[in-house]
Amino acid sequence: MAVVKHETREIRSAEDIVLVRQAVRAWAIELGFRLVDQTKLVTAASELARNIVDYGGGGTVVIEALNDAERRGLRLRFEDHGPGIEDVDTALRDGYTTGGGLGLGLGGARRLVNEFEIVSAPGRGTRVTITRWR
């Protein structure tokens, strides 16, 4: 599998979340994703970007276009060096929130994509990688 193209973006503010959504939308369109799949990816990206702003103290997203023999995909890697998540399983549970949200962002993002990986170390930060195939 080859990374055809990639881009890194800063995520610090609410404006950046909007820009990340716009960028992911543009990439998904370029890769030929259907409207439903574009929407799912953009929404998952919005959740993870907002978590970075709300809890991670700012961070980055790396957007990668993937290509292998049979399929094309979009991979997004969200990374921050914030406080990290003590218990990832709990954080993923629907309704769990420490910030007065709905507590659906992480779990929802996982359901909106094909591959979901989260690595978090307390005090060191959080990295969430999601992939959706076309």
Place this chain on the structure above:
Amino acid sequence: MPTDPWLAHIVSKFESEILADWIQHQLAADTLRRDLMSEAELVEQSRAFLGLLREAVQKGNLADTTGPEWTPVREMLACVSRARAKQGFTASETATFVFSLKQPLFARLRGEVGTDVDALGDAVWRTTVLLDKLGLYTAESYQKGREEVIARQQQEMMELSTPVVKLWEGILALPLIGTLDSARTQIVMENLLERIVETGASIAIIDITGVPTVDTLVAQHLLKTVAAARLMGADCIISGIRPQIAQTIVHLGVELTNVITKATLADAFTVALERTGATIAPRSGHV
């Protein structure tokens, strides 16, 4: 370092010649943007700047352009650079305004100082240092101007367009257009609740056709508003749920089961009319 006597001399004696030369250089430069600025405007800016430069060079310290004698020069440069940033000039097109003055000044210095190589070297050196400083200042001001443009664009991007409209007796509609990420969303929702009280409306339609992404934050705003409206005796209908949005909401796990949702504002309006007891019937002549 005090002022340079030669520089002060040539800008007083040859102001109009230098101006003419300089304008010619600018008009010939490939950084010229006739599409963004008229020749008359360029001439006017150049004339004004050279006048201010002459005054500053006569009394000012060339080594320190941050002093009060240089204030008018700095203000003019800041103004020109910001304006150009907003008009769409690039940084180098903007800085050319200052740098293109070097050649006309050097030419006059050569003509006046004559064969005294040391004096000429000094004068050219001081002039070049001065214009480099002013050029840098121009670039900084340009950058500030660009940042203002970007900040304004971001502001616009975050803006939510939000008139609450009365569709019918007892029926309000809030067509949301834009992103719901900013703090303003809260105000918009509160505004709807206030209008419900004012008008005594029993149904409010929140139309999200113009909201590109419905994530958990948007969902939370909607759910809170629906709950608050209900406490005030009004039901909300959420319309503009496109198929892709519906699927995404389901995957997110957002519960909209207690909320009336419709695909279009027209569908929502029909339901609202039914609920308020009004009906839409064909006009009698058409029956």
